[in-house]
Amino acid sequence: MSIFNNRPKVLPTAAPASGPAGESVKPAVEKPDEQWRQELTAEEYRVLRQAGTERPYTGEYWDTHTAGVYQCRACGTELFTSNEKFDSHCGWPSFWAPLAEGTVRYIHDRTLGMERIEVRCAACDSHLGHVFEGEGYGTPTDQRYCINSVSLKLVPAEAGGK
Secondary structure (H helix, E strand, O other): OOOOOOOOOOOOOOOOOEOOOOOEOOOOOOOOHHHHHHHOOHHHHHHHOOOOOOOOOOOOOOOOOOOEEEEEOOOOOEEEEHHHEEOOOOOOOEEOOOOOOOOEEEEEEOHHHOOEEEEEEOOOOOEEEEEEEOOOOOOOOOEEEEEOHHHEEEEEHHHOOO
16 A cells, blocks of 8 residues: 555645645744754755765665664654665665655655656755655555665664654
8 A cells, every 4th residue: 555545646846835825834944054054064965955865875874774763864853764664775775654644745856857756854844865656665655765864864772763
């Protein structure tokens, strides 16, 4: 069963989310660009704030099997758990679902001459990676959330992660 069953197959566009009366909904965590530059390393800023991508097989978590919770490196929001992490052999951490509905948001990404669905942190609007569907992985959702390691911070279960 796909977690998108209750969502339209065409995911939201890059336009800001709308509230009940159609007004724009701003991220819960907003900071000026200069503050993001001060708080993040150059690589974190490039990926999280400029929608960059780290090279495959170079990130901290692509081959990690530690139990715990993965937080947004920019704002600390809990996004994924090790329970949904799986080995996709793509060079980036892969998850078959986010921690909970509403922790991530989706936008169409038409860069690089292809159609993809970008995944962002719902709390601070930082770029996390992309989600792909229908690739045939033996997961409950048949989805692969391909997430940059630099976008995440793992809190191991023994340190208080779930």
